Amino acid sequence: MRESQRRPTIADVARKAGVSKTTVSRFLSDQAEYISEETYRKIEQAIQALHYEPSQMARGLKAKQSRLIGILVADIANPFTTAILRGAEDVCHRHHYSLLVCNSDNDPIKEQNYIRTLRSHHIDGLILHTTGANQSVLLALQKEKTPVVLLDREVAGMHVDLVGMDNAQATYDALNYLVCQGYNSIAYVTAPTADISTRMERVQAFQSFMADRKLQHTSIVFQIEGKASALPDFLTTFMEREDAHAKAIFTGNAVILLQVALAMQQLGYRVPDDVALISFDDPDWAQIVGITTVSQSAYEMGVLAAERLVARLGGDAGDPQRLYVTSTLQERDSTPKVAKG
Amino acid sequence: MRESQRRPTIADVARKAGVSKTTVSRFLSDQAEYISEETYRKIEQAIQALHYEPSQMARGLKAKQSRLIGILVADIANPFTTAILRGAEDVCHRHHYSLLVCNSDNDPIKEQNYIRTLRSHHIDGLILHTTGANQSVLLALQKEKTPVVLLDREVAGMHVDLVGMDNAQATYDALNYLVCQGYNSIAYVTAPTADISTRMERVQAFQSFMADRKLQHTSIVFQIEGKASALPDFLTTFMEREDAHAKAIFTGNAVILLQVALAMQQLGYRVPDDVALISFDDPDWAQIVGITTVSQSAYEMGVLAAERLVARLGGDAGDPQRLYVTSTLQERDSTPKVAKG
DNA sequence: TTGTATGCGTTATCAT
DNA sequence: ATGATAACGCATACAA
Numbered sequence: 001m002r003e004s005q006r007r008p009t010i011a012d013v014a015r016k017a018g019v020s021k022t023t024v025s026r027f028l029s030d031q032a033e034y035i036s037e038e039t040y041r042k043i044e045q046a047i048q049a050l051h052y053e054p055s056q057m058a059r060g061l062k063a064k065q066s067r068l069i070g071i072l073v074a075d076i077a078n079p080f081t082t083a084i085l086r087g088a089e090d091v092c093h094r095h096h097y098s099l100l101v102c103n104s105d106n107d108p109i110k111e112q113n114y115i116r117t118l119r120s121h122h123i124d125g126l127i128l129h130t131t132g133a134n135q136s137v138l139l140a141l142q143k144e145k146t147p148v149v150l151l152d153r154e155v156a157g158m159h160v161d162l163v164g165m166d167n168a169q170a171t172y173d174a175l176n177y178l179v180c181q182g183y184n185s186i187a188y189v190t191a192p193t194a195d196i197s198t199r200m201e202r203v204q205a206f207q208s209f210m211a212d213r214k215l216q217h218t219s220i221v222f223q224i225e226g227k228a229s230a231l232p233d234f235l236t237t238f239m240e241r242e243d244a245h246a247k248a249i250f251t252g253n254a255v256i257l258l259q260v261a262l263a264m265q266q267l268g269y270r271v272p273d274d275v276a277l278i279s280f281d282d283p284d285w286a287q288i289v290g291i292t293t294v295s296q297s298a299y300e301m302g303v304l305a306a307e308r309l310v311a312r313l314g315g316d317a318g319d320p321q322r323l324y325v326t327s328t329l330q331e332r333d334s335t336p337k338v339a340k341g
Numbered sequence: 342m343r344e345s346q347r348r349p350t351i352a353d354v355a356r357k358a359g360v361s362k363t364t365v366s367r368f369l370s371d372q373a374e375y376i377s378e379e380t381y382r383k384i385e386q387a388i389q390a391l392h393y394e395p396s397q398m399a400r401g402l403k404a405k406q407s408r409l410i411g412i413l414v415a416d417i418a419n420p421f422t423t424a425i426l427r428g429a430e431d432v433c434h435r436h437h438y439s440l441l442v443c444n445s446d447n448d449p450i451k452e453q454n455y456i457r458t459l460r461s462h463h464i465d466g467l468i469l470h471t472t473g474a475n476q477s478v479l480l481a482l483q484k485e486k487t488p489v490v491l492l493d494r495e496v497a498g499m500h501v502d503l504v505g506m507d508n509a510q511a512t513y514d515a516l517n518y519l520v521c522q523g524y525n526s527i528a529y530v531t532a533p534t535a536d537i538s539t540r541m542e543r544v545q546a547f548q549s550f551m552a553d554r555k556l557q558h559t560s561i562v563f564q565i566e567g568k569a570s571a572l573p574d575f576l577t578t579f580m581e582r583e584d585a586h587a588k589a590i591f592t593g594n595a596v597i598l599l600q601v602a603l604a605m606q607q608l609g610y611r612v613p614d615d616v617a618l619i620s621f622d623d624p625d626w627a628q629i630v631g632i633t634t635v636s637q638s639a640y641e642m643g644v645l646a647a648e649r650l651v652a653r654l655g656g657d658a659g660d661p662q663r664l665y666v667t668s669t670l671q672e673r674d675s676t677p678k679v680a681k682g
Numbered sequence: 683t684t685g686t687a688t689g690c691g692t693t694a695t696c697a698t
Numbered sequence: 699a700t701g702a703t704a705a706c707g708c709a710t711a712c713a714a
Contacts, residue, residue: 053457122396
């Protein structure tokens with residue numbers, strides 16, 4: 001009885017085909033020109049019979065490349081992330097790279113561990129949706145010329161390709177729209193900004209817009225901390241505040257949007273009767289519920305990031321590029337025009 | 342100027358520390374007992390200074406294991422999949438495995454290619470959410486004793502661990518609930534069943550339930566084909582049909598639910614005024630919209646599958662196990678009790 | 683057109 | 699307590 005435990009190696013194929021390992025290797029590298037018909041056929045058969053598949057590990061050890069691309073994301077449960085993943089996966093698959101997916105959970109420590117792990121797996125490149133706090137570990141990667149593409153968020157001091165969005169502009173556009181619709185009392189609800197560049201940019205844009213329009217005193221920024229947050233309290237306070245103007249809530253991403261929508265529902269406030277609602281990200285259900293959103297094409301971001309990386313892996317040594325996808329305002333029922341009082 | 346391109350190897354560390362590779366290797370394998378304090382310190386410093394990280398490729402080549410676990414899913418955009426991914430990722434990370442994530446897009450060809458790729462990367466184990474049509478390729482994996490855990494769906498003829506749900510029971514429960522609420526004219530809308538065991542089980546359960554209750558003639562199964570489907574036509578026909586009973590639509594997963602909800606909205610039908618709505622899966626937004634669902638804990642499925650795999654990798658050679666998560670009916674506004682007429 | 687020998691980074695065996 | 703050496707599966711420089 002044949003012992004079929006061990007994976008067949010190139011040596012097994014060579015033996016079965018009655019040729020040398022070198023010849024089999026040539027076959028595998030598509031250097032068929034130097035192989036006789038007869039030999040070619042024999043090798044082909046041996047491979048078939050043994051179900052042989054070259055070991056990427058052994059290959060990589062020689063070639064110093066793994067055909068593995070790491071993608072380290074901050075929150076795998078976020079639909080924004082999922083869409084990115086899908087875009088990146090499509091491109092990588094097309095170029096015969098596989099994706100090593102890691103989830104930092106927005107935790108810098110976990111992120112750091114993962115960067116180490118990815119490095120140990122000898123990834124050819126990294127797509128990084130960062131927590132923002134790990135410049136130092138990334139240095140090692142850069143020294144070894146492992147290309148890194150930043151997704152959405154900046155890492156201070158890292159000059160590499162980045163695929164993102166003009167957050168200030170998108171924030172202005174959304175706020176401008178809200179004001180035009182008649183909302184002057186606006187709350188911006190964001191996840192903790194911490195070291196995350198995009199969140200900070202949006203908050204800053206919010207504040208500077210409000211200052212410009214002399215609306216500082218009717219507008220407010222609220223940062224959600226941890227799981228059991230003070231969100232309901234904040235919302236109640238905001239809603240009960242006496243205001244001369246119509247109220248609107250602007251959420252920083254789809255996860256926050258969900259939390260806010262749920263909390264409002266539980267508190268008994270109606271959208272858009274009691275308050276308007278607008279959000280960054282455009283989860284598929286926003287369409288059903290009818291929520292106005294600032295949509296950034298996450299799928300396209302994933303595609304662009306992966307393509308940038310593949311270009312680097314193909315030898316592109318140009319200056320770091322900054323690619324911005326455009327954001328689109330998806331106008332829906334949650335932000336109706338307010339009748340002037 | 343130091344040439345810092347090349348990744349430092351164990352040899353570099355040995356040289357810098359003034360010891361042999363073997364000693365460094367001992368240090369790395371936690372065999373510190375056999376190392377003098379002095380040497381230990383020197384090695385530690387050298388590693389720090391060089392930012393050395395052992396190569397998983399080289400290790401794997403010797404040890405015949407990669408610490409890579411493949412997870413091949415059918416639709417990465419489905420929130421059900423995302424939750425599974427998250428569960429699996431948590432467990433794998435805890436056990437120092439990394440996840441190679443592949444998306445077959447419900448395409449058997451793509452699935453087959455991916456199985457090959459994963460094999461070439463020498464994955465230690467595979468979590469498979471299958472299209473159902475690739476028994477033969479999986480054989481090669483099994484021969485090499487690479488453990489496979491099936492997720493949600495069966496592969497004909499493969500006797501391996503499976504983490505799933507009792508689909509017949511869940512379908513019965515949901516239908517029983519609908520009938521109790523007063524709905525006797527029920528449409529089940531499913532994605533193409535093809536070779537996908539769970540979808541077939543659900544359809545069969547639906548049909549057998551309807552036969553039991555003598556409701557064959559007021560109930561119907563509709564299968565969505567491709568993108569540009571005949572869904573709106575079907576819905577219109579179903580809605581316009583003269584029926585003695587209240588109507589309900591039962592969707593086979595969250596993706597279909599979204600399509601149906603959108604189509605109904607566009608056609609101008611109201612839920613639950615014109616028709617009740619219930620669905621398999623429990624996407625987070627079902628809560629907001631108020632849709633009754635049959636929730637299967639996808640996160641837990643991911644966890645269980647990964648744990649099963651880790652157990653196998655740890656040497657568990659017992660008989661294949663079948664693990665079933667329980668489903669829960671999440672009762673919401675989309676299925677109100679019908680006043681008897 | 684084909685084969686031999688060497689090395690990739692690591693661990694394991696056997697010495698010392 | 700430490701080191702020399704072979705081997706893992708493959709690709710490549712060099713021979714034939």
